[in-house]
Structure formats: structure tokens, C-alpha cells
Amino acid sequence: MTETQNNVRRSILALTFPPLFSGRPIMCNLAKHYELDFNILKASISPRREGKLVLELSGSEEEFQKGLSYLKEHGISIAKVSQQISRDEDSCVHCGLCTALCPTQALSLDHETRHVLFDVEKCTACGACTRVCPVHAMRVDVDDTLW
Numbered sequence: 001m002t003e004t005q006n007n008v009r010r011s012i013l014a015l016t017f018p019p020l021f022s023g024r025p026i027m028c029n030l031a032k033h034y035e036l037d038f039n040i041l042k043a044s045i046s047p048r049r050e051g052k053l054v055l056e057l058s059g060s061e062e063e064f065q066k067g068l069s070y071l072k073e074h075g076i077s078i079a080k081v082s083q084q085i086s087r088d089e090d091s092c093v094h095c096g097l098c099t100a101l102c103p104t105q106a107l108s109l110d111h112e113t114r115h116v117l118f119d120v121e122k123c124t125a126c127g128a129c130t131r132v133c134p135v136h137a138m139r140v141d142v143d144d145t146l147w
């Protein structure tokens, strides 16, 4: 899923690193040279074996493209992740924090019940709510066929 807002590109990507790649500061360089932010959602990296990372990457469109080129130049394959957001209904405490950030109103407050409603049909899986939820009720479900 990809989202562009205020010229900021945000995507959740699956990266596959060639064997013998561990220990090289690829992700640090990506952040440092291209001013991209990343948030690792899932990782599987073993010495001398192919490594996999699922991460949310964001930054300006121009730097985003340069960052992708940098990864490809280093032999890292990139795939978009088919993923979706789900809510753990037992964990949600209906604090309302996520409703202020949700760009599509997929999360909204029911003023009568004071409960936060989640309409999955409106969700674009931008991931904003997963970063603010204090009890980690909002989760990115990464496609397990990638592993």
C-alpha cells in the first residue's frame, strides 16, 4: 500500500537482502543520505543467509525514489507488501488518539457510546494509527507468504 500526502511518500515494502549482506549499514545509509524514515515491522536476518525485512518507508517523493535506486544498486530486491490493518478489539481502550490522525476517517468516535469505530473499508493502510496507539491495538498484518 502506498500513500502520498503533502508530497511525502509512504509505503510498506518487503526487502530481500542477498546472503553475506548482514553487518553492512544499508538501512543507516538510507536514512542518512536520503533523509528517509523507516520503521521495521518484521525482520528475518541470519548470518550468511538471505535476509528479509518488512518496513514502512517514508520521505519526499524525490528522496524516496533515490533511496529505492540505492537499494536496488546494492542487489536488494523490493516488493510492495499486500497488507492490511486490523484492530485487536480486546486491547482497544477507546482513547481516541488514532482518530485525530486517520486521514480517511476509518477510525471515528461514536459520540453516543464514546467508542472508537473502525471501518476497515475506508482504511488505506497508511499505518498512522499503528504508530500512536498506546496499547498496540492497531496492527499491520503482513502477508506471511513472503517468509
Ligand code: SF4
Pocket (backbone or CB within 6 Å): 087, 091, 092, 093, 094, 095, 096, 097, 098, 099, 116, 132, 133, 134, 135, 136, 137, 138
Ligand atoms: S489509539 Fe488504540 S486504544 Fe486508542 S482508540 Fe485507537 S485503537 Fe483504540
Ligand code: SF4
Pocket (backbone or CB within 6 Å): 085, 101, 102, 103, 104, 105, 106, 107, 122, 123, 124, 125, 126, 127, 128, 129, 130, 138
Ligand atoms: S491505517 Fe489507521 S490511520 Fe491509516 S487509514 Fe487505516 S485506520 Fe486510518
